[in-house]
Each structure stands twice: as C-alpha cells, then as structure tokens.
Amino acid sequence: MFSFLTAPQFANNRALLAAISCAAVCGIVFGLSMPLISLRLEHMTGSGLVVGLNGAALALSTLAIAPLVPRLMALAPARILLIGVLIAAAALFALFPLMPAVTPWFILRFAVGCFITVVFVISETWINQIVTPQRRAFMLGVYGTALAGGFGIGGLMFAAFSTAGDLPFYLASGVFLLGIGPVALLNSPQAVAPAREDASMDAIIDAAKSAPAAILAGLAFGAIETLTFSMLPVYADRISLDPVSIGMMVLAVAMGVLVFQIPLGWIADRTGRRVTLLAIAAIATLGPVLIGLAGTSLGLLIPILFIQSGVASGLYTVGLSLLGERFTGGRIAAANAAFIFAYGLGSLLSPPAAGVAMDGFGPSGLLVVLAITAGAYLLFLALTHRKAARRS
Incomplete structure (x- = not known):
C-alpha cells in the first residue's frame, strides 16, 4: 500500500x-x-x-x-x-x-x-x-x-x-x-501543458479536421446520451408505460453504461479503435429499430436498452482513445477540447430535434432521431474506412 x-x-x-x-x-x-x-x-x-x-x-x-x-x-x-x-x-x-x-x-x-x-x-x-x-x-x-x-x-x-x-x-x-x-x-x-501554438483556437480546429472520426464520435455520443436520459422517459410515457416500467427502463440504460465500457475498451485495444467504433455505431443504429419493434413489452425493452445504451457509451471512451492514438503530448489538450465541444454541441441540438420529431411523428420520432444520428456516424466511418483501405 x-x-x-x-x-x-x-x-x-x-x-x-x-x-x-x-x-x-x-x-x-x-x-x-x-x-x-x-x-x-x-x-x-x-x-x-x-x-x-x-x-x-x-x-x-x-x-x-x-x-x-x-x-x-x-x-x-x-x-x-x-x-x-x-x-x-x-x-x-x-x-x-x-x-x-x-x-x-x-x-x-x-x-x-x-x-x-x-x-x-x-x-x-x-x-x-x-x-x-x-x-x-x-x-x-x-x-x-x-x-x-x-x-x-x-x-x-x-x-x-x-x-x-x-x-x-x-x-x-x-x-x-x-x-x-x-x-x-x-x-x-x-x-503536460500544450505549447502556446497548440493552445490556440486554430489548433483546436486543426485537431478536429485531423481526427474527424474521433471528434464526431463525441458529437454522436452527446446526442445519443442526452436523448436517452432526457427523452426516453417521455417516449415511454407516450406509449402508455407505467412509472415503474419507466424506472426499470432508465435503470437498464444506466446499468448498460456501467457494464459495457471496460469490455469495449479491452476489445478496442486488441481489434483496433476504428473497427470497434464501426461495430458500436452499427449496434447503436440497430438499437432504436429494435426498441420500436419491441413495443410495450418490458421483457424485450429491458435487454435491448441495456445493450443499446451500454454499447453506445463506447462512442465516448473509444473515441477518446482514438484521439490519443492520433495526438501526443500537449497537442492532446486541443484535440480533447474539440471532442468535448462536439459532445456539448450534440447535447444541445438533439433534444429540440427529437421534440419536433415526436410532435410530428408520435413517440417513434425519438427512435428515428436516434437511428439517424448513429446511422450518419456509421456511414461516415464506413466511407472513410473504405477510402483508407483503398489508399493502403
């Protein structure tokens, strides 16, 4: 000790x-x-x-x-x-x-x-x-x-x-x-503190341009996390679930986030962070579809939410690890600032978007926004991964 x-x-x-x-x-x-x-x-x-x-x-x-x-x-x-x-x-x-x-x-x-x-x-x-x-x-x-x-x-x-x-x-x-x-x-x-030239706004913008896959992981996670914790109870209420069931859904989300992050980090270190992000984004895109198909069945919703939220939480930690792979020393500070900024932007913009979607399309509007958010990130990763493979 x-x-x-x-x-x-x-x-x-x-x-x-x-x-x-x-x-x-x-x-x-x-x-x-x-x-x-x-x-x-x-x-x-x-x-x-x-x-x-x-x-x-x-x-x-x-x-x-x-x-x-x-x-x-x-x-x-x-x-x-x-x-x-x-x-x-x-x-x-x-x-x-x-x-x-x-x-x-x-x-x-x-x-x-x-x-x-x-x-x-x-x-x-x-x-x-x-x-x-x-x-x-x-x-x-x-x-x-x-x-x-x-x-x-x-x-x-x-x-x-x-x-x-x-x-x-x-x-x-x-x-x-x-x-x-x-x-x-x-x-x-x-x-380690960044050098003066690495602490400027230009350095932060350059970091975001240099590592878009990592930065966009922060944006996607900010949106998904905020929607899950703030709008999921509203979704559950609108599909006529009782308060006890809503509480169990929120608990499933929280437990998923708690359980999955270390295993996902272990997998990312061994299989590659970008490949792991691709798998995470794919599951995060499929999850809302399965939630919609589950309807009001709590026996289906609980395990789906547990897996969906837990896997999606890896966007944050695996995205951060991708930054550490791309930058070293004091330059990581500018990259991390860009990542946190992207997270905040996703957190700010996603609830109004989901609110409009739920007013226009009913409770499933939340699921549409969640699927589009994760799906757009998945498409970006797939396209950039293919381009990198062609160059190599």
Missing part, C-alpha cells in the same frame, strides 16, 4: 487514480444535482420551459469554455487548475440554496458547468498522455465506468434526501472538495 503511494514505478498509476477520481466526483455531483435542480425549479416556477432552458445552460457552458481550456493549461499547471476549479465549483454549489431565484440559478448552473468542463478536458488529456497505447481504450473505459458509477451514486444520494431541503447542495459541495485529495496528495506526473 505504502509503496504504491511513494514508489516511482507507480507514479503513472497514481496519476491515473487522480484523474479517474475527478470523473467519479463529477459523476456523483451530476447524478445528485441534475434531478435536484430540475425539480426545485419546477416547484419554484411551475414552468417546464424554465427547467429545460436551465438544463441547456449546462450544455452552453461546455461550448463556451472547452475551447479555452488548452490556453488555461498553457498558463497554469494542470494540477493547480484542477484544484482551483474543484474549489470554485464547491463554493458555487453552496450558493444555490442561498439565492433561490431563477436568474441566479441560471448563472450558477452555467458557471458550474464551465468548471466541470475544465475538469473533464484536463483529466481526459491527462489519461491519454500517460497510458500506454496497448491499454489506452481499456483505461479510458475505466474512466467512463467511474463516471457512470459516480452518476449512480449521486442518484442514490438524491433518492435518500428530500428535494425540499438544502442539504443535497452542501453534499455536492463536499463531494467536489473530496475530489481535491487525490489530485493534491498523490505524487505523480501531471498533465
């Missing part, structure tokens, strides 16, 4: 633990705060529009801050940045119950989203820089599993406390502060 904390040969493992701890912390806060803030706003305003717009503030914060993170990393050590943003996020969460009004909550949600985005970009860059190529996707799968597991823990914490009280907000603050420990105390190499 003590040798792990001090021995030089475990330095990279300590860095991995610190970065993965950041994911777990953010997952816990997400799982606790997302339903908490939404329900409190619902009670405060009675407006679904206000609740939806407040959720959009989180996605907008990702778009606003992600391109700036490489520049921040060039200005200050990554470890100091992580500690600073975790402290700032903790302080902001403590302000929610002190300012129970709509406008301050929009500002706080946006600001907290900015800080969390900084954590994601730095921690994912950190992992990609220090893992060996042979286990890159596997370790990013561990990272994704920690994030998903944290989300589940946060959901359990939300269920355990009344939404009317202020204690959950202070618990979220405490979770952020706990995340500082591994980052500050574990002696390990920190994330």
Whole structure:
C-alpha cells in the first residue's frame, strides 16, 4: 500500500487514480444535482420551459469554455487548475440554496458547468498522455465506468434526501472538495501543458479536421446520451408505460453504461479503435429499430436498452482513445477540447430535434432521431474506412 503511494514505478498509476477520481466526483455531483435542480425549479416556477432552458445552460457552458481550456493549461499547471476549479465549483454549489431565484440559478448552473468542463478536458488529456497505447481504450473505459458509477451514486444520494431541503447542495459541495485529495496528495506526473501554438483556437480546429472520426464520435455520443436520459422517459410515457416500467427502463440504460465500457475498451485495444467504433455505431443504429419493434413489452425493452445504451457509451471512451492514438503530448489538450465541444454541441441540438420529431411523428420520432444520428456516424466511418483501405 505504502509503496504504491511513494514508489516511482507507480507514479503513472497514481496519476491515473487522480484523474479517474475527478470523473467519479463529477459523476456523483451530476447524478445528485441534475434531478435536484430540475425539480426545485419546477416547484419554484411551475414552468417546464424554465427547467429545460436551465438544463441547456449546462450544455452552453461546455461550448463556451472547452475551447479555452488548452490556453488555461498553457498558463497554469494542470494540477493547480484542477484544484482551483474543484474549489470554485464547491463554493458555487453552496450558493444555490442561498439565492433561490431563477436568474441566479441560471448563472450558477452555467458557471458550474464551465468548471466541470475544465475538469473533464484536463483529466481526459491527462489519461491519454500517460497510458500506454496497448491499454489506452481499456483505461479510458475505466474512466467512463467511474463516471457512470459516480452518476449512480449521486442518484442514490438524491433518492435518500428530500428535494425540499438544502442539504443535497452542501453534499455536492463536499463531494467536489473530496475530489481535491487525490489530485493534491498523490505524487505523480501531471498533465503536460500544450505549447502556446497548440493552445490556440486554430489548433483546436486543426485537431478536429485531423481526427474527424474521433471528434464526431463525441458529437454522436452527446446526442445519443442526452436523448436517452432526457427523452426516453417521455417516449415511454407516450406509449402508455407505467412509472415503474419507466424506472426499470432508465435503470437498464444506466446499468448498460456501467457494464459495457471496460469490455469495449479491452476489445478496442486488441481489434483496433476504428473497427470497434464501426461495430458500436452499427449496434447503436440497430438499437432504436429494435426498441420500436419491441413495443410495450418490458421483457424485450429491458435487454435491448441495456445493450443499446451500454454499447453506445463506447462512442465516448473509444473515441477518446482514438484521439490519443492520433495526438501526443500537449497537442492532446486541443484535440480533447474539440471532442468535448462536439459532445456539448450534440447535447444541445438533439433534444429540440427529437421534440419536433415526436410532435410530428408520435413517440417513434425519438427512435428515428436516434437511428439517424448513429446511422450518419456509421456511414461516415464506413466511407472513410473504405477510402483508407483503398489508399493502403
């Protein structure tokens, strides 16, 4: 135990633990705060529009801050940045119950989203820089599993406390502060800062152009994840499923995300990340079709959603590993910023598209948007894979 904390040969493992701890912390806060803030706003305003717009503030914060993170990393050590943003996020969460009004909550949600985005970009860059190529996707799968597991823990914490009280907000603050420990105390190499020329907006755009398969994986996953968690309960309600069945469907989705990411990372490291992404995109395209065919049969919906959501979650972690395969050192920061930006864009644009489709075509409109999103990415991968094969 003590040798792990001090021995030089475990330095990279300590860095991995610190970065993965950041994911777990953010997952816990997400799982606790997302339903908490939404329900409190619902009670405060009675407006679904206000609740939806407040959720959009989180996605907008990702778009606003992600391109700036490489520049921040060039200005200050990554470890100091992580500690600073975790402290700032903790302080902001403590302000929610002190300012129970709509406008301050929009500002706080946006600001907290900015800080969390900084954590994601730095921690994912950190992992990609220090893992060996042979286990890159596997370790990013561990990272994704920690994030998903944290989300589940946060959901359990939300269920355990009344939404009317202020204690959950202070618990979220405490979770952020706990995340500082591994980052500050574990002696390990920190994330390599990008050179000044690699921290510019041009560098981020160039990274996106150089690795479109990876960046578009982030876009597709942002859309699919957001639609699954935010719109699937609406779909289930419109096909006349009861609340217990809807809860079981959501649980199946969450468990799929938790279970599949490490095995998919292991497969990607051995068969190739691009080939694995092709298989993931194919299953993600077929899944919505099978969901529609399952109708209201819970016995069919549960395993389909478990597999569909779990496999689709690999778009994020395998896509990230493809970035690490394409870029090295400080240049990964710009690529990761582009990836997170694409994720935020997918998260922002997909719910309105699905809402319009469901209003126009009924509940199946959600499935159409999910299938088109995954199918478009699958088509892009297939075409680029064929072109690469011809050139070789």
